[in-house]
Amino acid sequence: INEEKGEVEGDLAHHWQQHGDAEWHFHLRPAVRWHDGRELTQDDIAATLQRLRRWPLFSHLRGIRRLAPHSLALELERPDRWLPWLLADSAALILPADHDKHPGFASHPVGTGPYRVAANDAHRLSLQAFDDYFGYRALLDQVDIWMMPKLGDELEPGGPGLCDLTVEINPQPVRPQTEMSLEAG
Structure with missing residues (x-):
């Protein structure tokens, strides 16, 4: 629409x-x-x-x-x-x-869209561009979605993993970047 x-x-x-x-x-x-x-x-x-x-x-x-x-x-x-x-x-x-005959179809579906599911587990969903898509090819080759637990879900109050966390930001002078790299995330 x-x-x-x-x-x-x-x-x-x-x-x-x-x-x-x-x-x-x-x-x-x-x-x-x-x-x-x-x-x-x-x-x-x-x-x-x-x-x-x-x-x-x-x-x-x-x-x-x-x-x-x-x-x-x-x-x-x-x-x-x-x-x-x-x-x-x-x-x-x-x-x-025949989608109902494929075990795991819900987590690894087969579609016709611009992205296909490459990986899907408890921590990451990875979508890759589908080169045989009938429309315009996706601009991004891959999209990764990471599932991160909330800090409070991982630590029990007063438990052994509890710690004080301090974040300090020190501004650094901006230097021109001469290299490019890809990062998953």
Whole structure:
């Protein structure tokens, strides 16, 4: 959703049209790849829509029909002129049809976005740029998010690890930097 314009913009579907009161045609971008290298298929989209039907907001989805290799028709129980906005919501996230058969999918998901999960544990989430992303390549090669415990969570009051901490800042003269380096963090 383009928040400046207040409009839904194409992404996996590059455009769509309403056909009658209760049918929409979506035209999908070709050659979209999952982070594991497989191509996104209409089966992935159909499985996602089937899963969504269990939720009240999506209960009016009746079925999906293939129109062409990269086009599909979505049939509704009742008219819904807001369907593109509903499908643009994060609740309608497209997942691989077999995502539930992959142990650890929740911590190492497979998507189609500009970043893929490279590492995810109790202390660090590392995202790497996905070179096969169908849109603009991510500007950063890698993003690391570190989970640090709060100091109070680690130390018990009056316990052996408790200490007084003093921070002192000594301004140093600024010297021109002649070398550049990368740091994780």
